[in-house]
Amino acid sequence: MKKGILFILLILSAVVGSAHPWKPRHYVIVDSDGGLDDRKAICMLLASPDVRLLAVTVSDGFHSSSDACNNIRAMLDSLWHEGLPVASGDEALTLISKTLSEESTPITFIALGSLQTAAAAMESIPAFSKQVKRIIWTNDGLPGKEGMNYRSAPVAAEKVISGLLPLSVTGTGGSAFYDATMLSELDDVHTPYAQQVSSLVRENVSHPFVFTAFDEMASLLLHYPGLFNQEGTDHNKMFYRPGDIDGLRQAAIRILKGETVARMQVIKRIPTDTSFYMADLQPFVQKIRNKYGEDEWTSGVIANELHRHLGVFAIIGVKMGIRAREYFCTGVDEMTVATHAGSVPPLSCMNDGIQVSTGATPGHGLLTVSNQAPFTPAADFIHKGTTVRICLKKELADKILAELKEINFVYGLDSDIYWELVRQNSIKYWQQFDRHEIFDIEVIK
Numbered sequence: 277m278k279k280g281i282l283f284i285l286l287i288l289s290a291v292v293g294s295a296h297p298w299k300p301r302h303y304v305i306v307d308s309d310g311g312l313d314d315r316k317a318i319c320m321l322l323a324s325p326d327v328r329l330l331a332v333t334v335s336d337g338f339h340s341s342s343d344a345c346n347n348i349r350a351m352l353d354s355l356w357h358e359g360l361p362v363a364s365g366d367e368a369l370t371l372i373s374k375t376l377s378e379e380s381t382p383i384t385f386i387a388l389g390s391l392q393t394a395a396a397a398m399e400s401i402p403a404f405s406k407q408v409k410r411i412i413w414t415n416d417g418l419p420g421k422e423g424m425n426y427r428s429a430p431v432a433a434e435k436v437i438s439g440l441l442p443l444s445v446t447g448t449g450g451s452a453f454y455d456a457t458m459l460s461e462l463d464d465v466h467t468p469y470a471q472q473v474s475s476l477v478r479e480n481v482s483h484p485f486v487f488t489a490f491d492e493m494a495s496l497l498l499h500y501p502g503l504f505n506q507e508g509t510d511h512n513k514m515f516y517r518p519g520d521i522d523g524l525r526q527a528a529i530r531i532l533k534g535e536t537v538a539r540m541q542v543i544k545r546i547p548t549d550t551s552f553y554m555a556d557l558q559p560f561v562q563k564i565r566n567k568y569g570e571d572e573w574t575s576g577v578i579a580n581e582l583h584r585h586l587g588v589f590a591i592i593g594v595k596m597g598i599r600a601r602e603y604f605c606t607g608v609d610e611m612t613v614a615t616h617a618g619s620v621p622p623l624s625c626m627n628d629g630i631q632v633s634t635g636a637t638p639g640h641g642l643l644t645v646s647n648q649a650p651f652t653p654a655a656d657f658i659h660k661g662t663t664v665r666i667c668l669k670k671e672l673a674d675k676i677l678a679e680l681k682e683i684n685f686v687y688g689l690d691s692d693i694y695w696e697l698v699r700q701n702s703i704k705y706w707q708q709f710d711r712h713e714i715f716d717i718e719v720i721k
Contacts, residue, residue, distance in 0.1 A: 310344025312483060316473050327498070327536075357604075368393055372404065470532040505519040594630075615646065
């Protein structure tokens with residue numbers, strides 16, 4: 277009972293303690309050696325709306341840095357984070373320097389392998405020691421100087437340990453962290469990150485450490501330090517031993533669900549009870565939520581209420597905005613958007629969906645609407661100097677516009693039948709249109 281109460285208090289403190297209604301508390305650069313546990317830890321960071329993963333660097337360790345870099349890049353691309361930068365070798369330090377120059381927020385550097393990259397950054401990048409507020413390192417022990425991650429680069433480890441940057445070290449959560457109960461719970465979490473973690477475990481059962489949580493402890497320590505036992509006398513160099521393993525399992529599930537921060541500002545959550553929704557939508561609510569995720573569902577509900585009717589281009593705008601956020605691996609209010617949909621319905625209805633799904637509203641000064649013909653179902657998304665244009669595939673746009681033109685010709689805009697048919701089409705396309713299949717994406721600069 278006491279453990280349950282403690283866990284609830286920890287969750288509440290994590291949510292209530294947010295400093296801003298949308299800004300995450302943790303801006304992170306990860307250095308990885310590409311192991312299975314690294315990839316599971318990275319999935320946890322990606323899943324949490326309270327974390328902004330800015331870049332991943334890759335160093336030698338369990339795999340060669342080139343192989344590890346390919347593994348990490350492939351995983352991120354499979355999760356639709358094509359715009360999240362990954363680098364190894366000499367390019368890793370260049371990426372760290374660039375990332376620090378583009379981000380003013382203090383950063384947590386998480387080392388999931390050796391401390392070689394951290395030591396090199398301390399030596400060659402002046403901004404590293406100024407802007408990095410803390411290093412979290414996964415290793416078996418400190419100050420005993422034990423563990424593979426220490427032994428793989430002891431000179432680098434000594435440099436970081438003796439340096440001025442705060443260092444938090446954590447380690448294994450037990451050889452059976454991913455037990456049958458946890459894996460069963462993972463299967464019920466309909467996020468790509470939970471599914472990725474589940475696949476990494478189930479597809480590698482012969483791996484000796486696949487059921488052990490090691491590097492995952494860095495992600496858990498970042499979110500829930502109260503579930504660890506703090507050891508050490510130097511407040512600047514602390515070892516955090518996983519304490520409440522059951523609580524850590526619950527915390528891992530919560531992170532992978534994306535339940536680390538309150539997302540809504542007026543209501544607590546969008547209801548899951550299908551009876552809350554209109555009768556014609558009820559049969560499809562759970563299917564849409566499970567297939568496309570909570571962000572798309574929530575944005576779709578809010579956008580169509582804002583729009584005052586269920587509209588296919590509003591839904592396309594929602595899907596486009598979520599796809600852009602996935603690409604750059606960002607939260608809301610972190611991109612500027614220039615839409616090419618103009619200001620005349622039905623095409624311009626897309627703008628409402630984009631606003632809701634990205635937070636790029638005129639009120640925040642983040643949305644502009646081009647009134648220069650030709651108008652297209654496309655928008656430019658700009659994030660940290662990179663511009664990506666996302667456009668609805670031409671054959672889909674032509675089909676939808678032709679359908680709307682036909683029912684307008686037959687019934688007219690003032691007809692109830694027109695709006696009922698628009699609604700039916702909107703529900704159909706909400707279900708059918710996968711945001712990973714319906715758009716063309718082009719990097720402009």
